[in-house]
Amino acid sequence: MPEDCKVETALEILVGKWKPIILYQLFSQGTMRFSELQKALPDITKKMLTSQLRELEYHDIVHREIYLQIPPKVEYSITEYGMRMAPLLQAMNEWGMSHIEHLNELYGAEMQAKR
Amino acid sequence: MPEDCKVETALEILVGKWKPIILYQLFSQGTMRFSELQKALPDITKKMLTSQLRELEYHDIVHREIYLQIPPKVEYSITEYGMRMAPLLQAMNEWGMSHIEHLNELYGAEMQAKR
């Protein structure tokens, strides 16, 4: 039965213009401050960075640590549970890379995996 | 470097309100006619079914076989290349199922993995 397909559940968590790249940063850099994420992702607005992080936090993928001080300091990191996503992200990344090659073979290399 | 993250490439192909369930149908049923897909997905409109299938076809995941006859007959199936997505979809499905359980533990079972 179609209801048994939970691919969409996995997608929910990853879908969002900035989520994959945010996760990539946190996975590779470890703990990062809000401003460090901003620096790493120059084109994202504060609003988007906040909302994307909040959704990841809701799903227990990202942990938000608030330091009560002036000026404020907030650090983000991958949760222990979030670490369990690593193999999946790795698999998606590898599949994505090979798919880009495949598209180049199909349609030629003059395009860069645009759809 | 962030540009090496191709998770988004994999997402591009799966994102779309009906793509996962369409793939689920084709993977489990094999070849299906347009009308059979419509029957299996009662809430999808022809327009959406067509457009989602076209995008999957562009990415060489789905094959479209047209029979020139009256009335028309068109069959859709997973391409040989598309078959290589099976392990990834399987992994995403399993991760999704376990994540639903995890959310239930976190927030209680009164909600069904809604965000």
Added chain:
DNA sequence: CCGGATCCCAACCGATACTG
């Protein structure tokens, strides 16, 4: 420094009607 609130636009999606 780390956001929230508001407004706005573009892309996505649905309903309906029409066609080879």
Added chain:
DNA sequence: CAGTATCGGTTGGGATCCGG
């Protein structure tokens, strides 16, 4: 049967400004 055309609603995301 298997689509296309058109229109209109909804939602995700960006720009800007305000606040603790």
